[in-house]
Amino acid sequence: MVASIGKIASPSQGVAYFERDGYYAKETAAHREASAWAGRGAEALGLSGPVDPGRFRSVLEGEVPDGRRLGRREIGGNIVHRPGRDVTLSAPKSVSLMALVGGDERIVEAHDRAVTETLDWIEAHAVETRMRDPVTRAMVRAGGQKMVVATFRHDTSRNLDPQLHTHAVIANMVQGADGKWRTMVDDGLFGGKMAIGAIYRAELARGLGDLGYGVDKTHPDGRFEIAGVPREAVEAFSTRRQEIEAAMAERGMGDTKDSPHLAARVALATRAAKRDVDRGELARLWKRQAKALGFSPAKVRAEARKAERGLSGPDLFSAPGRVAGEAAAWAVAHLSEREAVFGHADLLAATLARDPGAVSARDAERAITALERDGSLHAARGLGHGRHWATDAALARESEAIALMRAGQGAGKAVMRRWVAETKLHRGRLNEGQKEAVKSVLASKDRVVAVQGYAGTGKTTMLKRLRALGESRGYRAVGLAPSASAARTLQEGSGIESGTLQRWLARHGGIAEGRGTADGLKRLRAANAKTILVVDESSLASSEQVRDLLRIATTLRIPRVVLVGDERQLGAVEAGKPFAQLKAAGMETAVMDDIVRQRDAELKAAVRASLQGDVKAAFARLCGNVRQVEHGDLAAETARLWLDLSPELRERTGIVAPTRALRDGINATVREGLVAEGAVSGPAMEVPRLVPRDLTRAEMTRAGSYGVGDTVIFARTYKTLGVERGDERRVASVDTRMGTVRL
Numbered sequence: 001m002v003a004s005i006g007k008i009a010s011p012s013q014g015v016a017y018f019e020r021d022g023y024y025a026k027e028t029a030a031h032r033e034a035s036a037w038a039g040r041g042a043e044a045l046g047l048s049g050p051v052d053p054g055r056f057r058s059v060l061e062g063e064v065p066d067g068r069r070l071g072r073r074e075i076g077g078n079i080v081h082r083p084g085r086d087v088t089l090s091a092p093k094s095v096s097l098m099a100l101v102g103g104d105e106r107i108v109e110a111h112d113r114a115v116t117e118t119l120d121w122i123e124a125h126a127v128e129t130r131m132r133d134p135v136t137r138a139m140v141r142a143g144g145q146k147m148v149v150a151t152f153r154h155d156t157s158r159n160l161d162p163q164l165h166t167h168a169v170i171a172n173m174v175q176g177a178d179g180k181w182r183t184m185v186d187d188g189l190f191g192g193k194m195a196i197g198a199i200y201r202a203e204l205a206r207g208l209g210d211l212g213y214g215v216d217k218t219h220p221d222g223r224f225e226i227a228g229v230p231r232e233a234v235e236a237f238s239t240r241r242q243e244i245e246a247a248m249a250e251r252g253m254g255d256t257k258d259s260p261h262l263a264a265r266v267a268l269a270t271r272a273a274k275r276d277v278d279r280g281e282l283a284r285l286w287k288r289q290a291k292a293l294g295f296s297p298a299k300v301r302a303e304a305r306k307a308e309r310g311l312s313g314p315d316l317f318s319a320p321g322r323v324a325g326e327a328a329a330w331a332v333a334h335l336s337e338r339e340a341v342f343g344h345a346d347l348l349a350a351t352l353a354r355d356p357g358a359v360s361a362r363d364a365e366r367a368i369t370a371l372e373r374d375g376s377l378h379a380a381r382g383l384g385h386g387r388h389w390a391t392d393a394a395l396a397r398e399s400e401a402i403a404l405m406r407a408g409q410g411a412g413k414a415v416m417r418r419w420v421a422e423t424k425l426h427r428g429r430l431n432e433g434q435k436e437a438v439k440s441v442l443a444s445k446d447r448v449v450a451v452q453g454y455a456g457t458g459k460t461t462m463l464k465r466l467r468a469l470g471e472s473r474g475y476r477a478v479g480l481a482p483s484a485s486a487a488r489t490l491q492e493g494s495g496i497e498s499g500t501l502q503r504w505l506a507r508h509g510g511i512a513e514g515r516g517t518a519d520g521l522k523r524l525r526a527a528n529a530k531t532i533l534v535v536d537e538s539s540l541a542s543s544e545q546v547r548d549l550l551r552i553a554t555t556l557r558i559p560r561v562v563l564v565g566d567e568r569q570l571g572a573v574e575a576g577k578p579f580a581q582l583k584a585a586g587m588e589t590a591v592m593d594d595i596v597r598q599r600d601a602e603l604k605a606a607v608r609a610s611l612q613g614d615v616k617a618a619f620a621r622l623c624g625n626v627r628q629v630e631h632g633d634l635a636a637e638t639a640r641l642w643l644d645l646s647p648e649l650r651e652r653t654g655i656v657a658p659t660r661a662l663r664d665g666i667n668a669t670v671r672e673g674l675v676a677e678g679a680v681s682g683p684a685m686e687v688p689r690l691v692p693r694d695l696t697r698a699e700m701t702r703a704g705s706y707g708v709g710d711t712v713i714f715a716r717t718y719k720t721l722g723v724e725r726g727d728e729r730r731v732a733s734v735d736t737r738m739g740t741v742r743l
Contacts, residue, residue: 003087003088003089003118003193003196003197003200004087004088004090005085005086005087005088005186005189005190005193006085006086006088007082007085007086008060008082008083008084008085008086008169009083010060010083011057011060011061011083012057014056014057014060014083014084014169015053015056015057015060033050034152034153034154035050035051035150035151035152035153036049036050036051036150036151037049037051037148037149037150037151038116038119038149038150038151038168039119039123039146039147039148039149039170040123040146040147040175041145041146041147041148041149041171041173041174041175042147042148042149042150043146044146044175045059045065045148047059047148051150051151051152056150056169059148059150059171059173060083060084060169060171060172061081061083062079062081062083062171062172062173062183064173064181065181066181068181069081070172070173070181070182070183071183081172081183082172082183083171083172084169084170084171084172084173084184085169085170085172085186085189086167086168086169086170087122087167087168087169087170087189087196088165088166088167088168089114089115089118089165089166089168089196089197089200090163090164090165091111091163091164091165091204092223092224092225092226093162093163093225093234093237093238094225094226094229094233094234095107095111095164095204095208095225095226096155096161096162096163096164096237097162097229097233097234097237097290097295097297098213098226098229098297098300098301099111099162099164100155100162100164100283100286101162101283101286101287101290101297102297102298102300102301103297104211104297104301106211107164107207107208107211107213108153108164109207110204110207110208110210110211111153111164111166111204111207112153112166113203113207114200114201114203114204114207115151115166115168115200117199117200117203117360117361118168118196118199118200118203118361119149119151119168121195121196121199121361122147122170122189122192122196123145123146123147125143125188125192126188126189126191126192126196127143127145127147127170127174127184127188127189128141128142128143128145128174128184128185128187128188129141129142129145129174129176129182129183129184129185130142130182130183130185131176131182141185141187142176143188144176144177145174145175145176145182145184146174146175146176147170147171147174147184148170148171148173148174149168149169149170149171150168150169150171151166151167151168151169152166152167152169153165153166154166154167156282157239159239160282161237161238161239162237162286170184170189171184172184187385188385188386190385191343191345191385191386192345192386193345194221194345194346194349195345195346195348195349197221197349198221198222198348198349198350198352198353199348199352199361201222201223201224201352201353201356202222202352202353202356202357202359202360202361202364203360203361204357205222205224205356205357206357206360208226208357209357210308210311211304211308212303212304212305212306212307212308212309212311213226213227213300213304213307214226214227214228214304214307214737215227215356215357216736216737217355217356217704217736220353220699220704220705221349221353222349222352222353222354222356223356224356224357226300227737228299228300228303229295229300230293230294230295232293232294232295233290233293233295236289236293237286237289321363321366321367321370323358323359323363324351324359324360324363324364324366324367325367325370325371327351327352327354327355327358327359327364327367328347328351328364328367328368328370328371329371329376330350330351330354330698330701330702331347331350331351331354331698332347332371332376332377332389332391333696333697333698334350334696334698334699335347335350336391336393336394337696337697337698338696340390340394340398340543340577341380341381341388341389341390341394342388342389342390343386343387343388343389344368344386344387344388344389345386347368347389348361348364348365348368351364351367351368352364354702355704372389375392376391376392377389377390377391377392378390378391378392378395394543397543397544397547398543398547398578398581400547400551401543401546401547401550401578401581401582402581402582402585404448404547404550404551404554405447405448405550405582405585405586405587406585406586407554408446408447408448408554409445409446409447409448409586409588410445410446411445411446411447412445412446412447412559412560413445413559414442414443414444414445415441415442415443415469415470415473415475415532415559415560416442416443416469416470416473417443418439418442418443421438421439421442421443421469422435422439424469425438425439425465428465430458430461430462430465431458431594432594433453433457433458433590433591433592433593433594434457434458434461434462434465434592434594436590436592437451437453437459437462437466437590437592438462438465438466438469439590440588440590441466441532441560441562441590442466442469442470444560444588446587446588447553447554447558447559447560447561448550448553448561448563448582448587448588449560449561449562449563449587449588449589449590450538450562450563450564450565450579450582450583450587450588450589450590451562451563451564451565451589451590451591451592452565452566452567452583452589452590452591452592453564453565453566453591453592453593454566454568454592454593454595454607455566455607456595456607457592457593457594457595458592458594459536459564459592460489460490460493460494461493461494462592463477463479463490463493463494463496463534463536463564464493464494464495464496466494466532466534466562467494467495467496467532468495470532474530475530475531475532475559475560476530476531476532477494477496477497477531477532477534478496478497478498478531478532478533478534479491479494479496479497479498479499479534479535479536480498480499480500480501480504480533480534480535480536481498481499481500481501481535481536481537482500482501482502482537482540482541483500484500486536486537487499487500487536490534490536494534496534498536501535501541501545501549502545505545505548505549505552508552508556509548511524511551511552511555511556512548512551512552516555521555521556524556525556525557528556528557528558529557529559530559531558531559531560532559532560532562533553533558533560533561533562534562534564535549535561535562535563535564535565536564536565537564537565538563538564538565538579539565539566539567539577539579539580540565541578541579542578543577543578543581545578546563546578546579546582547578549561563579563582563587565579567579567580567583595607595608602621602622602625603621603622603625605621606618606619606621606622609621627641634662635662635665635666635669636665636669638655638657638666639666639669639670639673640669640673642655642670643670643673643674643677655670660691690711690713693705693710702739703734703735703736703738703739703740703741704734704736706731706734706741707731707734708731708732708733708734709730709731710730710731711728711729711730711731712728712729712730712731712743713726713727713728714726714727714728714729729743730743731743
């Protein structure tokens with residue numbers, strides 16, 4: 001139940017495909033009623049009611065009322081025009097079962113209304129064109145366009161399972177406020193894909209609720225199923241999904257939920273051609289199958305009728321938009337924990353996904369506008385297309401970190417004069433970049449300095465020499481890293497006593513919050529009077545962590561904080577990119593860009609090309625070191641290549657896999673090989689392994705984030721629940737409607 005966006009190869013292909021849905025007999029009343037024109041652009045063209053194939057073809061060919069044909073004219077005079085995009089909105093399987101097997105036509109109407117609301121949002125927020133700015137004369141994107149859409153409701157999957165879905169073909173022609181027709185820019189369409197799916201789900205869930213049907217949220221993005229429809233029935237009527245999952249497993253691509261983009265590719269690669277069938281016979285077949293499964297749509301429908309009669313009217317005493325406001329505030333908390341800047345489409349999708357059906361898309365948009373109006377949200381510049389937001393808290397964290405860094409500039413004294421450091425480094429084995437980094441850190445009078453070093457530039461070797469020279473002046477180096485393994489690597493490679501950044505911040509949390517006694521601060525300042533605090537992989541630290549780090553360092557008067565990182569590296573798990581922001585704000589930074597890890601000239605050239613963003617050149621350099629295998633053989637071939645290595649090379653060779661399923665397959669094959677050669681022996685033991693769910697704090701407050709069988713580990717004692725810190729409890733049941741989780 002997600003929105004998909006496909007392309008229409010040609011006008012003739014579009015007409016032929018959408019005329020035949022494999023369920024309705026052609027030219028019947030039902031066939032005509034299953035299609036309709038939509039969009040203000042269609043209205044401007046005088047198009048309404050069922051879609052006529054001839055008019056549909058002319059629209060896909062880009063013919064506009066003044067006789068022109070939109071598109072790019074080639075040298076020979078031919079006009080090349082992309083027909084449009086196919087936005088497919090598909091109902092959950094349980095909804096399809098109740099509508100098509102249970103015969104509840106009201107559900108089909110609810111689906112149609114959800115499609116209409118979704119298309120209204122697309123027209124208002126996602127459809128754009130390019131036009132010339134009258135002032136700058138530059139080509140710019142412009143919204144507010146009228147779109148032309150032909151919708152086709154279908155009732156079956158390609159495997160002839162019941163599957164209620166609508167193809168909304170958005171033509172590549174839009175009309176602006178000036179009345180002119182232009183081609184469409186679909187960046188907003190693809191950028192808003194998640195929001196489009198969320199809007200459809202939210203509106204459909206609202207419609208089902210009005211009919212008395214309850215819904216159970218099944219995925220964090222707001223996907224749901226109708227309550228009371230057994231899981232066995234959903235799976236039995238989902239043969240197409242089973243085909244995709246089997247194909248992914250065969251190709252070693254992992255699970256569909258872990259790799260949705262790969263799942264979409266497999267769906268295209270494995271789909272069968274559409275078939276014409278007898279509608280009556282197919283309906284009878286579905287009912288026989290449901291009966292054999294013990295699934296009674298009539299019983300679920302009767303419960304819905306009963307619930308519908310008990311529905312109360314609107315709450316006249318609650319403030320308008322209260323629920324939408326709570327959902328939007330929750331979505332902001334959820335997104336801002338991991339991203340300092342997030343897209344409007346993501347915010348809208350998260351707002352609607354919190355509780356499927358509780359909030360309409362229009363109310364969600366109004367709630368987001370209210371957050372901007374009261375100062376909780378601020379417009380920001382993002383990397384992607386469309387509007388982006390930042391919270392006032394995020395801006396405050398970033399501003400404070402920059403202010404603390406600047407307050408320490410020129411405020412201290414050098415650990416070692418530059419000329420002295422140059423003398424001591426003259427005969428060393430460091431390259432020029434490493435030497436310059438050591439000199440910059442030791443000779444600076446700034447409290448906070450940075451070393452920008454790409455992967456493989458010898459940062460650990462540089463830090464080892466930095467530690468030794470600092471110790472010669474009576475300074476003690478203390479290392480921090482974002483994980484225990486990274487801290488161990490730092491300590492083993494540089495000799496700097498190291499721990500995790502998180503633990504250090506927790507130990508000094510009171511200082512970051514402005515607490516602490518005068519005597520306590522005096523002792524800590526004395527203990528850190530000659531400390532060089534090295535934060536390795538600091539580009540992985542969040543804005544909140546770096547702000548607290550600098551608060552503590554400033555309060556304790558730590559003379560030197562060294563942030564070692566790479567601004568091109570993946571950012572923090574939590575929100576913000578403080579390393580890059582501090583660097584841009586004037587933090588003194590030494591750059592190490594001489595690759596020393598790779599000794600082979602071709603490998604070194606490949607690394608340099610990748611650092612410059614030239615992926616094609618990087619792979620060209622790696623061609624002699626790349627093995628291409630079929631998808632289905634990936635795990636076995638990877639394991640075989642590793643097993644073929646000598647014991648010495650195995651010790652120095654790691655394996656990285658893109659999915660958990662592929663990783664597990666490789667590990668199993670490697671283990672079998674080690675057992676076969678006698679390297680591993682003795683009785684086997686299976687040990688359960690917990691995999692983190694990586695929930696945000698906001699998600700942890702929602703019952704729908706938990707699943708039966710999940711293990712909850714308590715980070716602190718809750719006397720009311722009778723649990724101690726570190727206790728583990730297994731989830732026994734989840735009631736999303738009541739918002740409860742039973743352990």
